[in-house]
Amino acid sequence: MxxxxxxxxxxxxxxxxxxxxxxxxxxxxxxxxxxxxxxxxxxxxxxxxxxxxxxxxxxxxxxxxxxxxxxxxxxxxxxxxxxxxxxxxxxxxxxxxxxxxxxxxxxxxxxxxxxxxxxxxxxxxxxxxxxxxxxxxxxxxxxxxxxxxxxxxxxxxxxxxxxxxxxxxxxxxxxxxxxxxxxxxxxxxxxxxxxxxxxGGVIAEPMEVRNAIYYGPFNKLLHEASELEEFRRLWGIPLDTKGRERNGIYKRMADLEMVLRFFAFQDYKKFDGSLKVFLNNFMSKRNEEYTTNKTLLDKDHELFLETMKRVLFLLGDKALHRPISKDSVSKFPSAPYADAILYTVSKLSNEQITEKNGLKIRETLCNLCLNDKAFVKSITVGTNARTAADYRIETVVNAILVKQ
Incomplete structure (x- = not known):
C-alpha cells in the first residue's frame, strides 16, 4: 500500500x-x-x-x-x-x-x-x-x-x-x-x-468478532452450513430474505455460532469451561486443518447436513426447544439443549433413524427435561461451565445411545 x-x-x-x-x-x-x-x-x-x-x-x-x-x-x-x-x-x-x-x-x-x-x-x-x-x-x-x-x-x-x-x-x-x-x-x-x-457504542457479538479474525475455509463452511434449509428450520430462522434480516439469530450471526458449537462440541472433552477460548481455538485450528487435510471439509459438511436431516426426521421442527410440560416447549430453541441433542443424534447408526425410535427419543428427552433436575440445571444455569456441558451431553448420550 x-x-x-x-x-x-x-x-x-x-x-x-x-x-x-x-x-x-x-x-x-x-x-x-x-x-x-x-x-x-x-x-x-x-x-x-x-x-x-x-x-x-x-x-x-x-x-x-x-x-x-x-x-x-x-x-x-x-x-x-x-x-x-x-x-x-x-x-x-x-x-x-x-x-x-x-x-x-x-x-x-x-x-x-x-x-x-x-x-x-x-x-x-x-x-x-x-x-x-x-x-x-x-x-x-x-x-x-x-x-x-x-x-x-x-x-x-x-x-x-x-x-x-x-x-x-x-x-x-x-x-x-x-x-x-x-x-x-x-x-x-x-x-x-x-x-x-x-x-462502546454498538457492541459486536462474539461470533461477529471471530468472523472477522478467523477468516478462512472453515469460516466459509460455517456460512454455507448456516444457509441449509434444515438448519434454519430447526433454529426458527425464516427462509425468506426479508424475514431473515429481521431475525435476531441471523442479525447477530448467532446462527454461525450454533454451527460452530456443533463442530466444536463433537470433541466436548476438550472444553475447559471457557467457551470463548474453546470456540476461538477450534475455529483457528479447523482453518489450519482444512489446508492440510483436503477431505476434512467434505466430511464436516456431510456430517452436519446428515445430522440436521436426522434431527428433523426424528424430532421435528421444534427439536431444539426444551420441553416445559408434556404438551409444550420453550418459546425459543436452547443452545445448551442443542449441544446434547445434536451430538447424540450425530452418533446414531443409520438403523436407528426410524419413526418408532424418534417417538422413543422424544419421550426420553421430555422425561429428562421434566424430571431430571440436574439435567435441567445443566441447560439453564451456568451452562458455560465444563461440568454442565459434560453432564448434559453425557446424560443424553447415556439415555439414548447406551440404552438403545
Whole structure:
C-alpha cells in the first residue's frame, strides 16, 4: 500500500463507533451466556501481556480508495462481516461529513497476508465511500448540503465553483485515518483488538468478532452450513430474505455460532469451561486443518447436513426447544439443549433413524427435561461451565445411545 505516514504517538486510539444500528431485540436462542476467558494465573496473564501487537498508522487517500478495494488490497469481505448495513441516508451523511471536512474516526485493518488487509472496524464507512465513488447511490437525507440531495458522484464532478474546490474534490482530496494491525500480530491479539474496539457504542457479538479474525475455509463452511434449509428450520430462522434480516439469530450471526458449537462440541472433552477460548481455538485450528487435510471439509459438511436431516426426521421442527410440560416447549430453541441433542443424534447408526425410535427419543428427552433436575440445571444455569456441558451431553448420550 502506498500510504502517507501519520505523525502521531504510538498509542492505538479507541475507535468512535459509527457502525450500523442494531435493534435491542435479543437473539432468539435460550442459554447463550456471556463468554468469558475464565480465571488466569499470573504466569498466563504475563504471557498474554507480552504478546506483541505490531501496528502502523497511515492515511488512506479517498481518491485511491476505490482502486485499493477493486485491486484486493483492502478486502471489505461483506460475506464475513456484520450482516446489518447502513441505510443510504446514513451513507449519505458520511459523505456530507467528508465534504464538510468533519474528522472521520480511524478505521482498523488487519493484515492477513503481506500487503492484503481485512477491515476489522470501519467497514460501513469504507463501504459508504466506495459505493458512492463508484456511482451506486444518490445522496439523501442531508442536513447541511441540501443542494446535493439526489446527486451521484458523477454529478458532483460536473459542479464547479470558481476559486473553490468542487464538491467532488472536497471528497477526493481527503484522507481516512487508519491503523494497520500487521501480519506479525498473532490472531488471538487481533481478536482482542477487535473485541476492545467494539466495547462502546454498538457492541459486536462474539461470533461477529471471530468472523472477522478467523477468516478462512472453515469460516466459509460455517456460512454455507448456516444457509441449509434444515438448519434454519430447526433454529426458527425464516427462509425468506426479508424475514431473515429481521431475525435476531441471523442479525447477530448467532446462527454461525450454533454451527460452530456443533463442530466444536463433537470433541466436548476438550472444553475447559471457557467457551470463548474453546470456540476461538477450534475455529483457528479447523482453518489450519482444512489446508492440510483436503477431505476434512467434505466430511464436516456431510456430517452436519446428515445430522440436521436426522434431527428433523426424528424430532421435528421444534427439536431444539426444551420441553416445559408434556404438551409444550420453550418459546425459543436452547443452545445448551442443542449441544446434547445434536451430538447424540450425530452418533446414531443409520438403523436407528426410524419413526418408532424418534417417538422413543422424544419421550426420553421430555422425561429428562421434566424430571431430571440436574439435567435441567445443566441447560439453564451456568451452562458455560465444563461440568454442565459434560453432564448434559453425557446424560443424553447415556439415555439414548447406551440404552438403545
Amino acid at each position: 502506498n500510504f502517507s505516514a501519520m505523525d502521531h504517538d504510538d498509542e492505538v486510539p479507541a475507535s468512535e463507533k459509527d457502525e450500523e444500528s442494531i435493534s435491542d431485540d435479543p437473539p432468539e436462542i435460550e442459554g447463550i451466556e456471556p463468554e468469558t476467558t475464565g480465571n488466569s494465573t499470573w504466569e498466563n496473564k504475563a504471557r498474554q501481556l507480552m504478546r506483541q501487537i505490531v501496528t502502523q498508522k497511515v492515511d488512506l487517500p479517498i481518491s485511491k480508495l476505490a482502486a485499493m478495494i477493486d485491486d484486493g488490497e483492502i478486502d471489505l469481505a461483506p460475506t464475513f462481516q456484520r450482516r446489518l448495513r447502513w441505510t443510504r441516508s446514513q451513507q449519505s451523511r458520511l459523505i456530507e461529513s467528508v465534504i464538510m471536512n468533519v474528522p472521520i474516526p480511524p478505521v482498523f485493518l488487519g493484515e492477513y497476508e503481506p500487503g492484503k488487509y481485512l477491515v476489522l472496524d470501519g467497514r460501513q464507512r469504507l463501504t459508504a465511500l466506495y459505493e458512492y465513488l463508484t456511482g451506486n447511490f444518490k445522496l439523501s437525507g442531508l442536513e447541511v448540503w441540501t443542494e446535493l440531495v439526489g446527486k451521484k458522484f458523477s454529478n458532483l464532478q460536473k459542479m464547479h465553483v470558481q476559486g473553490l474546490s468542487s464538491p467532488a474534490q472536497a471528497i477526493t482530496r481527503r484522507f481516512v485515518p487508519a491503523v494497520l494491525i500487521l501480519h506479525e500480530s498473532v490472531p488471538e491479539v487481533k481478536y482482542e483488538v477487535f473485541d476492545r474496539l467494539n466495547t
